[in-house]
Amino acid sequence: MIKQFATGLAFTTILSLSLSSCKNATQEKKEEEVHNPASQTIPEESKELLGRWDLTVDKKGTSVPSWIEIKLSGFTTLVGSWVGDSGSNRPISHIKLTNGKFSFAIPPQWEGGEGDFVIEGELAGGELKGTITSNNGEKYTFTGVKAPYLVRDKAVEWGTAVELFNGKDLTGWKPSNEKNQWVVKDGILTNQGAGANLVSEQSFQDFKLSLEFRYPEGSNSGVYLRGRYEVQIEDSPKDKHPGSLYFGGVYGFLAPNEMATLGANEWQKFDITLVGRLVTIVANGKTIINNQEIPGITGGALDSKEGEPGPLYIQGDHGAIEFRKITLTPAK
Template identity: 30%
Template sequence: MTRFFSTLVCFLGLGAAAFAQETMKPEATEIWEPEPRVVTPVVMGKAPSDAIVLFDGKNADEWVAAKDGKAVGWKVEGNAITAVKGAGDIRTKREFGDIQLHIEFRTPAVVDGTGQGRGNSGIFLQGIYELQVLDSYNNRTYSNGQAGSIYKQTMPLVNACLPPGEWQMYDIIYTAPHFNKDGIKVVPAYITVFHNGVLIQNHTEIRGTTPYIGLPKNPAHGKGPLQLQDHSNPTSYRNIWVREL
């Protein structure tokens, strides 16, 4: 008897749902508020209207030397900013959490060295987590250290590198990790990366810090800067902008 009544209730419920579906007006499922704000899209290399432009080729006003917060020692020339050997990493004055990042880079046209010695640099999200920049065009190295890798963690899905000396681009969606009041990571960082329009990291979990030696660590932190690495190679950057998410 119990099973009979359960079946009957289920039948009546489905019948009521079907009746409601047939009698429902299209307007009942239309959402009018809130309305998404209008943003000017990326056109001819220009940043979206709600983006924060971090480098437009004119000056390095948004950046400082990572080691001491003083003026950057990199060279600004030809609408690009280029690493100078020994000048050290540079970082943004602003700090970020979740972002969309567009950044263009160029490894040296003159090939000098092999493996990690060719066009090496890196993009550190929140100043901590490295997305590798490297000349990986016909240049074999360890897969989780080639261009587009989460350094020493996750290799890219494919190698989408252009030849040395050509401008390339990363388009990145990054969500920051969350830590509880005890400093324990409760939500990891995730990153999606398109390299020259090709998906190479698909909502990849970042397991922690990205050291050259050792395993990832997870110190608690808040927002942090975008940092570019001086790895003794004259790698250049241009057209850098972020949208805070």
């Protein structure tokens, strides 16, 4: 009798453990389904805020570009990315949303100083509006519109290549300010030192761009596609791990897959294709970024009007750089 009772008890225990295991497995499966982003329920209060926004900031009477992406992390937490009128893309760890108004704080980057920048805003009539309070107490207003997707619905047909540098003078280009250091020497477009940026008089939408350039030791420059997306030209060490802030990167957003620089005082080449937001960069014969999406404007952009054509602009306010060839093939 005791033996039968023990056997029955053992069976009951095994059955209980089995049912418990099945229950746990069901719960785990349910949790996995809940955590699946494809079936995620977006809170109604934040639904219209999510996405990328092209911002315009009124900075002491001057309009400067900015950009923000707002994303949902988990069930209700809002996070994102921010680009100011200078510096690079920086992460936002938490965006608070209360009664339709959002706010977040980010530490300074290249601005220096102590304390955070505080951004506050709201959605009104399908647009963002708000204020930026700097870490030194200065306050600016901003407005924002949803950034365009820039998806192309058919394959690109290329037009005729255009030489944007004639080898003689600055025809077709204009310096950004009176501190211009750009001259043409022996057929070479030369920025002699930190001064003005150089902006093309023509604007472009989709294109292929070929550049041949050379920089001295320690110098820093870049080329802005449509005047908004900087491809970094910098004297990065050859043994440095590649990153979005170094040679060949799309500043703050896209890192190359290898450090393809030949080093200072060597003629180098970029072949860049930009279609919509998709960019391919070939540096010195190596494809280092392949058909990747550029999320938004980079620091130093001329404007945030991403849906419009824009000029090429070459950074000249950081250091010396030389170009011997600038060839652009526009899409038809």
